[in-house]
Amino acid sequence: MTYTVPHFVGGQKISGGERTSEVLNPSTGKVQGAVPLASAQEVDEAIANAAEAQLGWAKTNPQKRIRVIMKWIQLINENIDDIATTLSLEHGKTFEDAKGDIIRGIDVLEFSLGAPHLLKGEYTTSAGTGIDVYSMRQPLGVVAGITPFNFPAMIPLWKAGPALACGNAFVLKPSERDPSVPVRLAELFIEAGGPAGVFNVVHGDKTAVDAILDSDTIQAVGFVGSTPIAQYIYERCAATGKRAQCFGGAKNHALILPDADMDQVVDALIGAAYGSAGERCMAISVAVPVGEETANELRKKLEERIPELKVGHSLDPQASYGPVVAKSALERIHSLIGEGEQAGAELVIDGRSAGATDEEFNGESLKDGFFIAPTLFDHVTPEMSIYTEEIFGPVLTIVRAETFEDAIKLPTEHAYGNGVAIFTRNGGAAREFAERVQVGMVGINVPIPVPIAYHTFGGWKASGFGDLNQHGPDSFRFYTKTKTVTSRWPSGDATGADFAMPQMD
Numbered sequence: 001m002t003y004t005v006p007h008f009v010g011g012q013k014i015s016g017g018e019r020t021s022e023v024l025n026p027s028t029g030k031v032q033g034a035v036p037l038a039s040a041q042e043v044d045e046a047i048a049n050a051a052e053a054q055l056g057w058a059k060t061n062p063q064k065r066i067r068v069i070m071k072w073i074q075l076i077n078e079n080i081d082d083i084a085t086t087l088s089l090e091h092g093k094t095f096e097d098a099k100g101d102i103i104r105g106i107d108v109l110e111f112s113l114g115a116p117h118l119l120k121g122e123y124t125t126s127a128g129t130g131i132d133v134y135s136m137r138q139p140l141g142v143v144a145g146i147t148p149f150n151f152p153a154m155i156p157l158w159k160a161g162p163a164l165a166c167g168n169a170f171v172l173k174p175s176e177r178d179p180s181v182p183v184r185l186a187e188l189f190i191e192a193g194g195p196a197g198v199f200n201v202v203h204g205d206k207t208a209v210d211a212i213l214d215s216d217t218i219q220a221v222g223f224v225g226s227t228p229i230a231q232y233i234y235e236r237c238a239a240t241g242k243r244a245q246c247f248g249g250a251k252n253h254a255l256i257l258p259d260a261d262m263d264q265v266v267d268a269l270i271g272a273a274y275g276s277a278g279e280r281c282m283a284i285s286v287a288v289p290v291g292e293e294t295a296n297e298l299r300k301k302l303e304e305r306i307p308e309l310k311v312g313h314s315l316d317p318q319a320s321y322g323p324v325v326a327k328s329a330l331e332r333i334h335s336l337i338g339e340g341e342q343a344g345a346e347l348v349i350d351g352r353s354a355g356a357t358d359e360e361f362n363g364e365s366l367k368d369g370f371f372i373a374p375t376l377f378d379h380v381t382p383e384m385s386i387y388t389e390e391i392f393g394p395v396l397t398i399v400r401a402e403t404f405e406d407a408i409k410l411p412t413e414h415a416y417g418n419g420v421a422i423f424t425r426n427g428g429a430a431r432e433f434a435e436r437v438q439v440g441m442v443g444i445n446v447p448i449p450v451p452i453a454y455h456t457f458g459g460w461k462a463s464g465f466g467d468l469n470q471h472g473p474d475s476f477r478f479y480t481k482t483k484t485v486t487s488r489w490p491s492g493d494a495t496g497a498d499f500a501m502p503q504m505d
């Protein structure tokens with residue numbers, strides 16, 4: 001039985017046109033559904049619907065808006081197991097990991113409950129004689145989110161929560177690879193009392209994205225995905241005068257100093273490199289041990305631990321991680337592993353053949369699933385493509401460094417700058433590292449330093465275009481514009497026209 005995922009516009013599920021894309025179950029490789037790919041006209045209709053609904057939503061006081069979000073949080077929590085199952089079956093991440101995807105999204109909805117406080121303006125009395133100055137934050141209008149496949153709940157919620165709390169209407173163009181969860185989230189928003197048309201989901205490919213970028217109504221675009229598309233969207237938004245924040249790919253390093261707790265390091269690296277099949281923008285893909293002794297010990301422990309991992313169906317509770325999202329992703333990972341071998345890196349553990357399996361899960365064959373077992377390279381050097389490119393698969397590379405200075409240079413000089421970690425017991429070294437490294441998010445003995453919802457999330461260099469981060473206070477700045485009013489009331493003592501710039505005295 002296959003299903004068709006609807007668009008969600010004006011508070012209703014609506015079917016799309018003829019153009020569709022397959023929705024696969026990555027664990028079996030089988031087609032399980034279809035998703036419509038919207039035409040420009042369908043996108044325009046959704047945007048027009050949102051524009052109408054936004055006027056009333058913006059007038060609703062912020063406390064009433066956040067009551068809807070409070071109820072929305074409750075409904076998502078009540079339905080979390082069903083949503084996580086759908087997410088797992090379309091994405092391929094394990095059920096527990098899928099729950100984490102949803103919960104880290106809810107975190108940002110919870111932060112957004114602070115909207116009445118965060119939207120308060122500023123006021124200066126008597127800035128000049130009889131003059132008061134105040135500023136207010138107003139919603140932008142209709143804003144759009146364009147999101148990737150790898151966090152189909154978390155990232156749409158990171159965008160929708162603050163955008164809606166600020167009084168905007170939101171049009172989401174989620175990934176066409178795992179489209180069901182965003183529709184369910186929008187549906188629950190309406191069930192929570194959100195007005196129809198305030199949160200719309202339109203599926204599609206480049207045609208739908210370009211319609212968003214060309215729309216005169218859309219005021220801001222929040223994008224997350226690969227770097228080439230992030231840059232394209234950022235440039236096109238600049239050309240059409242839209243506010244944009246566009247987050248791209250990553251290559252996250254973990255430095256391991258000789259005094260690190262090696263058992264803690266190995267636990268951290270195994271989870272951060274192989275969890276979710278390495279399909280996280282904060283996955284660690286480069287381990288940088290400092291000194292030969294550290295490198296040898298790290299490699300030995302990784303070699304002992306990696307074979308214990310189990311790759312399986314995403315709903316298999318025994319699985320450490322599931323398949324990658326698509327056959328094309330699997331082929332790309334295989335090809336990069338081949339390039340690494342050819343370039344002279346040592347392929348210590350090759351996950352390629354071990355990925356194929358004759359097993360079954362709940363009576364379903366896994367032989368066509370997109371599986372790849374954990375892969376480990378040693379003696380990788382900075383000019384190799386397995387170092388320069390984002391692999392986005394369960395591949396960990398070891399780049400050996402002689403000194404701290406050699407090690408810090410690697411993430412600092414890499415084109416990407418999303419996340420980075422350092423493992424050490426030396427507070428001074430950790431502090432210096434955090435201060436000097438040219439990367440947006442830093443972990444100290446923490447491998448995946450995704451900031452909590454009330455701080456902000458954003459990478460540097462090719463990992464992020466735009467000056468404001470996601471969630472935290474930045475999101476309230478991104479989704480509002482500031483209006484500043486300078487006021488004076490007639491006092492009856494006119495002093496004549498002023499031809500010089502007014503000075504506040």
Ligand code: NAD
Nearest residue numbers: 147148149174175206209224225226229247248249250281
């Ligand atoms: P992607 O760039 O292929 O797709 C992202 C979105 O852009 C999707 O909605 C897709 O439909 C759309 N899109 C794809 N091709 C397009 C085109 N030619 N023109 C217009 N729109 C297009 O990314 P993905 O494969 O879905 O996600 C994985 C990538 O996202 C990785 O590079 C990962 O590092 C990155 N990512 C980054 C962050 C971050 O915060 N920096 C977070 C999660 C994922």
